[in-house]
Amino acid sequence: MRYLQHFRPEDADVIVSWVHSPQELFLWSGGCLPLKKPCGEDLRRLVRGEGYDLEPWQRLHPVCLWENGKLTGFFAFCPVSEKAFAQRLGLVIVAPEARGRGLGLWMVHQALGYAFEHLHAQQVVLGVFAENAPARQCYLAAGFRPSGPPSFHQVGGSQWSHQPMSCRKGQDRDVERQALSFL
Numbered sequence: 001m002r003y004l005q006h007f008r009p010e011d012a013d014v015i016v017s018w019v020h021s022p023q024e025l026f027l028w029s030g031g032c033l034p035l036k037k038p039c040g041e042d043l044r045r046l047v048r049g050e051g052y053d054l055e056p057w058q059r060l061h062p063v064c065l066w067e068n069g070k071l072t073g074f075f076a077f078c079p080v081s082e083k084a085f086a087q088r089l090g091l092v093i094v095a096p097e098a099r100g101r102g103l104g105l106w107m108v109h110q111a112l113g114y115a116f117e118h119l120h121a122q123q124v125v126l127g128v129f130a131e132n133a134p135a136r137q138c139y140l141a142a143g144f145r146p147s148g149p150p151s152f153h154q155v156g157g158s159q160w161s162h163q164p165m166s167c168r169k170g171q172d173r174d175v176e177r178q179a180l181s182f183l
Helices: 011-016 022-029 040-048 103-117 133-142
Strands: 002-006 061-067 070-079 086-094 123-129 151-155 158-168
Touching: 002 103, 011 040, 011 070, 022 086, 022 151, 061 103, 070 103, 086 103, 103 123, 103 133, 123 133, 133 158
Parallel strands: 086 123
Antiparallel strands: 002 061, 061 070, 070 086, 123 158, 151 158
């Protein structure tokens, strides 16, 4: 059985254990977390907004994916503006042993449904690195489209291309029918 549940502080240690290198960390966090071996407290601080110059409306809305009683995925939303007509989807990750089974796509569909129906977003935006081909394919399959020119980041001596993408409400009727229910 699959379901989504609000993040609990104790989930952080499991989630960060899925990241094994600075490159994986940057692919996942886009630079939101320190480029070192992450610890659960780093993620807990990010979720609480500690050490970040954020307005109260910019707080993360973190969500965990559970399958058969095991934590297997994570994502978070952050409003793009105070009016929250757009939500930024980020920190999307699936446990290494659960990858390749469509959980990421299922989770992203659920996230879009939640953003459109419960957060009243008109658009969901994200950024994905070209070096993360599985994530890019997942986002395209979920209805996201490139929404601007890529930016470039130096990561470990290499230059990585970061593509902004977006999905608008009404763009894909199947996405809008996705319903998210928290247990």
